[in-house]
Amino acid sequence: MRPRFAAAPLTLLSALLLLLLMAVGCAPRESAVEVGNREGVLHLAISDEPETLDPHLAIAFSDMQVITALFEGLTALDANTSRIVPGAAESWETSTDGLTWTFHLREGLQWSDGTPLDAQTFRDSFVRALAPSIGSEYAYVLFPIKNAERFAAGEIPDFVAVGVKVVDPLTLRIELEHPTPALPAILTLPVAYPVPLHVLRQLGGTINLSNPWARAGTLIGNGPFQLTEWSPDQHLRAERNPHFRTADAVALNAVVFHPYANVTAQENAFRAGQLHITSGLPLTKIKAYQTDAPELLRLDPFFQTAFMRFNTTRPPLDNPRVRRALALAIDRDALADHVLTGGERAAPRLTPPNTNGYTAETPLRYDPDEARRLLAAAGYPKGDGLRPLEVITRPREIDRLVLEAIQQMWQRELGLRTEIAVKEQRVWLSDERALNYDISNAAWIGDYLDPETFLALFITDGGNNATGWSDAAYDDALARAARAPDEATRLAAYQEAETRLLTELPMVPLYHGTQPFLIRPEVRGWTANPLSFRRYQDLSLEPSAATELNLP
Structure with a gap:
């Protein structure tokens, strides 16, 4: 039998261990950013899963x-x-x-x-x-x-x-x-x-849509990083690829992408030290950061146009006069001046101005009187007989604010009632592809600095058309632009195409975007890029630049 006093040393040891654990638990825990600075891991937000x-x-x-x-x-x-x-x-x-x-x-x-x-x-x-x-x-x-x-x-x-x-x-x-x-x-x-x-x-063949190869564990790439983790709706981790042609020159050890559809959640994560870079910023916070923490705020140029697609296969949007009435009843200057706060510009045309020397010469205007006349000519005077239209969109603050403003404009000027349906990006994309919508709120970032990257969106049966619109004159103008013998002829053909687009209006442009986001001082190499695509191999982290943020 053990002596009765033998339990005493164990009790004392347990108490000491408990005190040690409490001391460790009370120690400040490193944030994701602090760990990332030390380990060379960049944490950044992307707007969707x-x-x-x-x-x-x-x-x-x-x-x-x-x-x-x-x-x-x-x-x-x-x-x-x-x-x-x-x-x-x-x-x-x-x-x-x-x-x-x-x-x-x-x-x-x-x-x-x-x-x-x-x-x-x-x-x-x-x-x-x-x-x-x-x-x-x-x-x-x-x-x-x-x-x-x-x-x-x-x-x-x-x-x-x-x-x-x-x-x-x-x-x-x-x-x-x-x-x-x-x-x-x-x-x-x-x-x-x-x-x-x-x-x-x-894993199932090269031409097989159900092949599961593009996921963590089986995705093999040839870029500077390789996918090692994909936790849905949480994060994706890409570590430096040792077989990349210039692997030794890649400064980061890993990039972690965090999907955040909500920009307020992104800003909260940034403030909490979970992100080095956000992909956006609440519009209501831009002025505060401009005043109190300008060193953290970026308002970079963006080769982007926000617009709305019309489903031209559905009445009443199959009628060009109805589409034009909706377009002319939108005050884009008011959107830019009173709703958008990140330096966005009104977009009376699809292609951003001075795109590789090209600017559309026939911009849309704000003309509510003409809009009402067109709607009446289409058989809907003061909106009578016009069914409510649904606008599908993604869960983004900027989209909600813009659509609510347009909703009020259409109600005031045309008597049109609209309903805004917020959908996850996957559902929104699926509905666009299937033409399962009335109006879809969208945006396009140019693939390269040329008007073609915007105008080719609406070619007949184009993969990104998603409006049901087909126009032989438009297609012909783009075909002539592609085969033009000189630059002047090419740009003239683009003028014809965009004039046709802004007449038939399978879509209506709203504004040209900017990139408002937050970035920590230790991030190096993140230069302004209007196309916004980067491969991350030129980025680095400088831990010595880390500081306690002066947040508004």
Whole structure:
């Protein structure tokens, strides 16, 4: 039998352990930012949970923000200058007639699992991106390639006829339907990225929409970072890819993407030390940060237009007079002056002004008298007989405020009643694709600095059209622009196209955006970038710059 006093030392030991645990528990816990500064891990917000990380299927900006860290195309966008720079291809040249481009790949390119990739990988990835069964909504940007459109439409079954040819393992030749000076810019887009076909073949096939390859554990990329975690609606973690061609020059050890649809939640996370960078900021907080913490606030330029799509297959929006009445009853200047506080500009046209030397010459105006006349001519005087229209949108503060203002304008000027339906991004995208809406609140960020990237949105059956609108005159103007022999002729054709668009109005532009966001002082290399795409390999963290924030 144990002596009765034998339990006493154990009780004393337990008490000492309890005191130690209490002391540890009372010690201040490091925030995610503090740990990130020490470990070289950047924490940033994205506006939505990604729908997909498959480069050939992604269309949402939040998806592409992650994808550009994981993959690299033949060419790349320099986030500091918005210029096109070498990516997987170290150089390229074009023929004198502009119809043949030859890309020279770097030696030793590898996937993040160490598997080599070469010109054949790129060629076979183009096969997938253009495959009719994949149905990529972004495939249309590749249609300048010879026979690409016909292959995507199923008119040509054999990819041999398409103008993507392997010359040798390090040389890829692309033949075009017509001269396309923007080809290097087009090739920076995810739809032109290579995909790890060796992985896709193991998991269900290369042309299989249900293939589960694009997730943590199976997603293999060729970019500066590799996906290691994906906790839905929580975070995605991408760690430095040791097989990237310049891995030694990548300063960050990891990037953690945090999805936040709500900008107020983002700001709270920033204040709590959970984020280095937000993707937005509540409009009501901008002035406070301008006054009390300007060093944390950024209002960067943004190559973006916010607009509303009309479902032109649904009455009464199948009537151009109704669409035009709605467009003319919106006071865009009032939106910019009294609703938006981040430096956004009224958008009387789709294409942002001075886009590569182009500005639309026929802007929309605010004309409520003409709007009422048009509505009456369409059979709805003072809105009589006009059913309530539903506007679908995502759960974003800026969208809610703008739509509420427009709702009041339409009620006051036209007698029109509208209902605002807030939907998660996945549902909103699905409803747009299926034309399951009346009016959809949307926005577009230019893929490259050219009017084509905006105007091509509304071409007949375009992957991002989502309005049901088809207009032969519009399509013809864009086709002539693509084949124009000189810049003046090209821009003149774009003028024709945008004039037609702003007459028929399958959409109505609202404002040109800016990028209001918060950024901590220890982040280095985050330069203003109107296209907003970056690969993160040029970023770094300087822990010595960390300081207690002077928050408003």
